[in-house]
Amino acid sequence: MTPIVEGRDLTRAFPMPAGPVTALRDVSIAISPGEYVAIAGPSGCGKSTLLHLLGCVDAPTTGSLVFEGRDVARLTERERSRIRLTRIGFVFQRFFLLPMLSAWENVELPQAEIGIHPADRRARTRELLDYVGLIDRGHHRPSQLSGGEMQRVAIARALANRPALLLADEPTGELDEDTGEHVADLFDRVHADGTAIVVVTHNPVLAARAERRLAMKRGTVVSS
Amino acid sequence: MTSQALAWRTLTANPARGLLAVAGVAVIGALLFDMLMLSSGLLVSFRDLLDTAGYDVRVVATDGLPVLRVPIPHATALAADLSRQPEVQEVAVFRLDRVLMTMSGRWPEGVTLISVSEGAERHTWRITRGENLITGEGALERRPLVVSDRLATALSLTPGSIVRVRPTMSGVASAIPEMEFHVVGVAEFEFSMADDLTAATTRDGFEQVRAGRAPGNKDEADAVLVASRPALGSEAAVTAINRLRPDLRAYSNEQLVAQFNQNGFSYFRQISFVLSSITLGFAFLLVATLLTVSVNQRLSEMAALRALGFSRRRIAATLLWESAWLVGVGGLLALPLGGLLALELDRILRAMPGLPERLHFFVFEPRAVVRYLALLTVTGLGAAAYPVWVAARLPIAATLRREIVS
Numbered sequence: 001m002t003p004i005v006e007g008r009d010l011t012r013a014f015p016m017p018a019g020p021v022t023a024l025r026d027v028s029i030a031i032s033p034g035e036y037v038a039i040a041g042p043s044g045c046g047k048s049t050l051l052h053l054l055g056c057v058d059a060p061t062t063g064s065l066v067f068e069g070r071d072v073a074r075l076t077e078r079e080r081s082r083i084r085l086t087r088i089g090f091v092f093q094r095f096f097l098l099p100m101l102s103a104w105e106n107v108e109l110p111q112a113e114i115g116i117h118p119a120d121r122r123a124r125t126r127e128l129l130d131y132v133g134l135i136d137r138g139h140h141r142p143s144q145l146s147g148g149e150m151q152r153v154a155i156a157r158a159l160a161n162r163p164a165l166l167l168a169d170e171p172t173g174e175l176d177e178d179t180g181e182h183v184a185d186l187f188d189r190v191h192a193d194g195t196a197i198v199v200v201t202h203n204p205v206l207a208a209r210a211e212r213r214l215a216m217k218r219g220t221v222v223s224s
Numbered sequence: 225m226t227s228q229a230l231a232w233r234t235l236t237a238n239p240a241r242g243l244l245a246v247a248g249v250a251v252i253g254a255l256l257f258d259m260l261m262l263s264s265g266l267l268v269s270f271r272d273l274l275d276t277a278g279y280d281v282r283v284v285a286t287d288g289l290p291v292l293r294v295p296i297p298h299a300t301a302l303a304a305d306l307s308r309q310p311e312v313q314e315v316a317v318f319r320l321d322r323v324l325m326t327m328s329g330r331w332p333e334g335v336t337l338i339s340v341s342e343g344a345e346r347h348t349w350r351i352t353r354g355e356n357l358i359t360g361e362g363a364l365e366r367r368p369l370v371v372s373d374r375l376a377t378a379l380s381l382t383p384g385s386i387v388r389v390r391p392t393m394s395g396v397a398s399a400i401p402e403m404e405f406h407v408v409g410v411a412e413f414e415f416s417m418a419d420d421l422t423a424a425t426t427r428d429g430f431e432q433v434r435a436g437r438a439p440g441n442k443d444e445a446d447a448v449l450v451a452s453r454p455a456l457g458s459e460a461a462v463t464a465i466n467r468l469r470p471d472l473r474a475y476s477n478e479q480l481v482a483q484f485n486q487n488g489f490s491y492f493r494q495i496s497f498v499l500s501s502i503t504l505g506f507a508f509l510l511v512a513t514l515l516t517v518s519v520n521q522r523l524s525e526m527a528a529l530r531a532l533g534f535s536r537r538r539i540a541a542t543l544l545w546e547s548a549w550l551v552g553v554g555g556l557l558a559l560p561l562g563g564l565l566a567l568e569l570d571r572i573l574r575a576m577p578g579l580p581e582r583l584h585f586f587v588f589e590p591r592a593v594v595r596y597l598a599l600l601t602v603t604g605l606g607a608a609a610y611p612v613w614v615a616a617r618l619p620i621a622a623t624l625r626r627e628i629v630s
Contacts, residue, residue, distance in 0.1 A: 014622075048625060057531045058621035078535060085533020094627060096528030100237030105225065110532055112225050157532070169624075 002069065003030035004087075004165050004196055005054050010063035012049050023049040025219040026063070031165060031198055036191045038210035039200045046219040047200040048169055054198060055088050055167045056080045068164070085114055089158030089195075093170035095150040097142040103153045104129065104138035110160045128156040132186060148179030155186055159195070166190060168199040172206055184209055227538060231545030234518075241514070242550075248510050249554025250561055256503040257562030257596045258569065258586060263496035265587035267481060267489055273582055274477040276414055278347040279316065279449035280458040283465055283474045296472065299445030303341065305468060306450060311461040314451040316344035319430050319444070325423070326388040326402065327379040334392065335375060335421045339430035344449070347414070349424060354383030354409030357426050367429045369405040375421040376410045383409055391433050403432060418574060418581045450474075492585070504603055511550055511607035515543060519611040526615050527623035536616040543612045544605070551604035555597070563588065 012024040024046040031037060031054065039047045052058040053065060056072055065072040067083055075083070084090070097106045107128050111121045129135045132152035134145075142150050151171060158166055168187070172180030184206045191197050201207050215223045225233075235242040274280075283306070285294040296302060303315045319339040324332040340348050345356060349370060357368045369389075371381050381387060388402040405425065416422040425433075434442070452461035458476035465474040475483075485493075519526070526539055566586035573585045 049621070052621040052624070055531065057624075081530070081533050081535045083533075084531060088533070090528070090531045092528055092531075092624070094524070096525055098525065098529075100233040101225075109225060113534060113538070161533075 001032050003032050003066075005065065005067045006030040007050075007053060007060070007065045008063055010050070010053055010060045010065065012046075012053065012058065013061045023219055024053070024060070027219075027221055028063075029054070029214070029221070031196055033164060034191070034194050034196055036187075036197045036209070036211045037199070037214065038207035038212070039198065039214045039216060040202065040204075040207050041216035041222075045216040047216055049219075050216070051167050051169050051198060051200050054165075055090060056083055085110060086161050087164050089161075089163035089166040091151070091154050091158050091166065091168035091171045093173040095142070095147075095154045095174075097150055097153055097157070099142050102139045102141055103134060103145065103149075103156075106142070106153055107156045107160055110157060114161060116161075124160065125156075128159055129153075131159075131189075132156045146179070147175050148182055151175060151179075151183050152186060155183070155190070159190065164196060166195050166197045168197065168201075170201055170203075171199060172201065172203045177205075181205065227541035228545045230542050231549055234542070235546060235549055241518075245510070245514050245550050246554040246557065249507060249551055250557040252503050252507045252510065253555045253558025253596075253600060254562035254565050256500055256507065256599065257558055257592070258566045259496040259500040259503060260592045260596050260599075261562075261566055261586040261588060263493055263500065264589065264592065265585050266492055266583070267485055268587045268589060269582075269584040270484055270489075271477065271481050272587075273415070273580060274480060276347075276582075277449065279314070279451045280477045281450035281452055281461045281465065281474055282480065283448040283450060283469075283472050284446075285472060287473060295442075295444035295446055296448060297442065297444055299443050299448065301443075302445070302448060302469070302472075306448065306465060309461070309464045309468065311452055311456045311464040312450055313453045314343075316341040316347070316449040317427075317445045318344075318447045318449055319427070320446045321430070321434060322392045323423075323433060324390045324392055325375070325379060325421075326390070327381065327385070330379055332390075333375065333378050333421055335389075335423050336416075337389070337430065337433060338422065338424045339427050340424070341427070345424070349411035349413045351409045351411045354407070356409055357424065358408065367403065367405040367432065368408045368426060369429070370409045370411045370424045371407055372413050372416055372422040373410060374416075375423055376407075378421055381407045381410070383407055389433060405429065414582065416581050417577070418579055419577045452476075500599075504599060507551070507600070507603045508607045511547055511604060512610060514550065515547055515608055515611040516614070518546070519543065519615050523618065523623050524627035527618055527620045527627070530618065530620045531624065539615050539618075540612045543615055544608050547604045547608035551600055551607075555600045555604075559593070559596075 007027065007029050010024055010027045011022065013020040013022045027050060039050065041047050053060055056067060059073065068087065072080065101109065104125055107125045108121050111124060126135065129138050132155055134149060134152055137145060137149060145153065172183050175183060180203060187197055187199065188209055199206060199210065207213055214221050285296045299317045303317050306312050306315045317340065321337050323335050323337045325335045326332040351370070352373065357370055369387065375381065379387060385407040386404050387407060389405050390400055390402045413422045450461055450465065452458045458478065462474045462476050465472070529539065570584055570586045574583070
C-alpha cells in the first residue's frame with residue numbers, strides 16, 4: 001500500500017549561535033493510510049520536529065519527504081499550505097482555537113477556507129460537533145469551555161476537511177487523566193473511521209492504543 | 225469566514241482596546257482633516273469673497289494696503305473710458321474714507337464710510353431693514369446713509385435716525401464742521417471687517433464729507449471694480465486696461481489669489497503642512513504599534529492557523545483588514561469631529577482684528593475629504609506593513625515549538 005507520507009533519512013538541524021543543533025538524525029518513516037502510530041520519548045528527543053516535518057510545516061535539512069507521491073521539497077509554499085488544509089489535520093497540545101470565534105465557527109473555518117458551500121459546511125460542522133459530543137456547546141467560545149472540551153473542538157476542527165492524516169502533538173498534555181482518556185477514545189474512533197493518526201505523546205495510556213509505537217532518543221528512532 | 229469578518233471579530237473580541245484605538249485614530253484624523261481644510265481654506269474663502277462681488281478685475285493707483293494707497297483721480301472719466309472697452313461689461317467706482325459719527329448722548333464712533341457707483345450696491349451690501357440709498361431729487365439735501373448692523377447697534381440707529389458725520393484727519397484733532405446724515409436702512413456689508421463699523425452713502429454724500437476736509441470736488445476713487453465680458457475673460461480685460469492706462473495697476477481675481485497664495489497665505493500652508501505631517505506620523509505610529517503588539521500576542525495562534533493550512537496571503541489580508549477597520553471607523557468618525565473642531569478654531573481665528581467678516585480659515589471642500597481619505601488609506605496600509613511582514617514570515621514550526629517550551 002502506498003504510504004500517505006514517507007520520510008527518508010530525515011535530518012533537521014537548527015542553527016544556533018554556539019553552532020547547529022541536530023534535533024533529528026537520519027530518521028526514516030512511512031505512514032500508511034488508516035495507520036495509528038504513536039511516537040514517544042523524552043523531551044527534546046525530536047518527536048515534535050518529526051511531526052512538523054510529516055505535517056509539511058517544516059523542511060528537513062537533509063533527506064526527502066514524499067506526501068501522497070509528491071516530493072514536498074519541490075512544492076511551493078502555497079502548495080504545501082493546500083496539502084495541510086485539505087489532507088492533514090493538526091491537533092496541538094494547547095488547542096490554539098481562535099478565542100474570538102465560537103466552537104462552531106472554529107470548526108467551520110477550515111471548511112470556509114477551501115470554499116465549501118455554506119449549507120454543506122453547516123451539515124459537516126453539526127456532524128463533527130455531534131461526533132465529539134459537543135453539539136450543545138457549539139455557540140460557546142473557547143473561554144467558556146473546559147480543557148477537554150477545547151481539545152475535542154480542536155479535533156473536530158482538524159477533521160473538518162476530511163484529512164487523510166491526523167497529526168497530534170501531545171494532545172493530552174494539558175488535560176487530566178480522565179479527560180485525556182476521553183480524548184484517547186475519540187482518537188480510537190477517528191482511527192476506526194479510517195483516518196491515519198500520528199500522535200506524539202508522553203502519555204503511556206494514549207501511546208498504548210496505537211497500532212505502532214516508535215520510541216525516540218536524541219533525534220533518532222531507537223525502537224518500533 | 226472572510227478576512228474582513230475575521231478581522232472585525234478579532235477587534236471586537238477586545239472591545240476596550242478596539243475603542244481606544246478607534247478613538248485615537250478619530251482624534252488624530254480630526255486634526256489631520258482640519259489641517260487639510262486649513263491648507264486651502266483661507267485661499268478658497270478669499271477667492272469666494274472676491275467672486276461674490278461680481279467683479280473680476282480691480283484697478284488701483286498703486287500697490288499696498290487700501291488705506292495707504294494713492295487715490296485714482298478723475299474717476300468718473302476713467303470709469304467711462306473703461307466701459308467703452310470691448311473686454312469690459314460693467315464698471316463700478318469705489319470710494320472709502322474714515323469718518324467720526326455722533327449720535328446725541330453717545331460717544332462718537334470711528335466708521336468706514338464707503339460709496340459705490342449706482343447699481344453696484346447689490347454687490348456690496350444687502351438691506352436687512354429699511355430702504356436702500358435714494359438718489360435723484362432730494363438726495364443731495366437728505367444725505368442718505370445705510371449702516372451696518374454693528375454700527376446700528378453701537379449708535380442705536382434705526383431707519384429714520386439722524387446722525388452727525390465729520391471726516392477724520394490722521395494724527396490731528398479735527399475741527400471740521402459736522403454734517404447731518406439720514407439713516408435710511410440697515411444692511412449686511414459683504415466686505416466689512418469683523419471689528420469694523422461700516423456705513424455707505426451716495427456719491428454726493430461722500431463728496432460732501434470729503435469736501436469738508438479738502439474743499440473742491442476732486443472726483444477721486446480708491447479703486448475701480450471691473451466685470452469682464454464672460455466670453456473674453458478677466459485676463460483680456462486686464463490687458464486692455466493696462467494698455468489704456470499703464471499708469472494704473474489692474475489685477476484679475478486670479479492674480480490677487482496667486483499673490484495672496486505666495487505671500488499672506490504661505491504661513492498657513494507651512495503650518496498646515498507641518499501639522500499634517502505630524503498627525504500622519506502619529507496615526508502611523510498608533511496603528512503600527514497596536515497591530516504589532518496584537519500580532520506579537522497572537523504569534524502562536526497565527527502559526528497554528530498556518531499549520532492548519534491558512535495561506536500567508538490570508539493571514540496578511542486579515543491583518544490588513546484589522547488596520548482598515550481601525551483606520552476606517554476612526555477615520556470616518558474623525559470627519560464630524562474635525563468639522564466641529566474646525567468651527568471652533570475658525571471662530572477663534574476670525575476674531576483676529578482687520579479681517580473681512582466673511583473670510584474663513586477652515587473651508588469644507590470635497591477635495592479636502594478626498595485628500596484626507598487618500599492619506600489615511602496610505603497611512604493605514606503603511607502601518608500594517610510591518611506586522612503583516614512579521615506574520616507572513618513567521619516560521620511555523622519554530623513558533624509552535626517556542627509556545628510549547630514557554
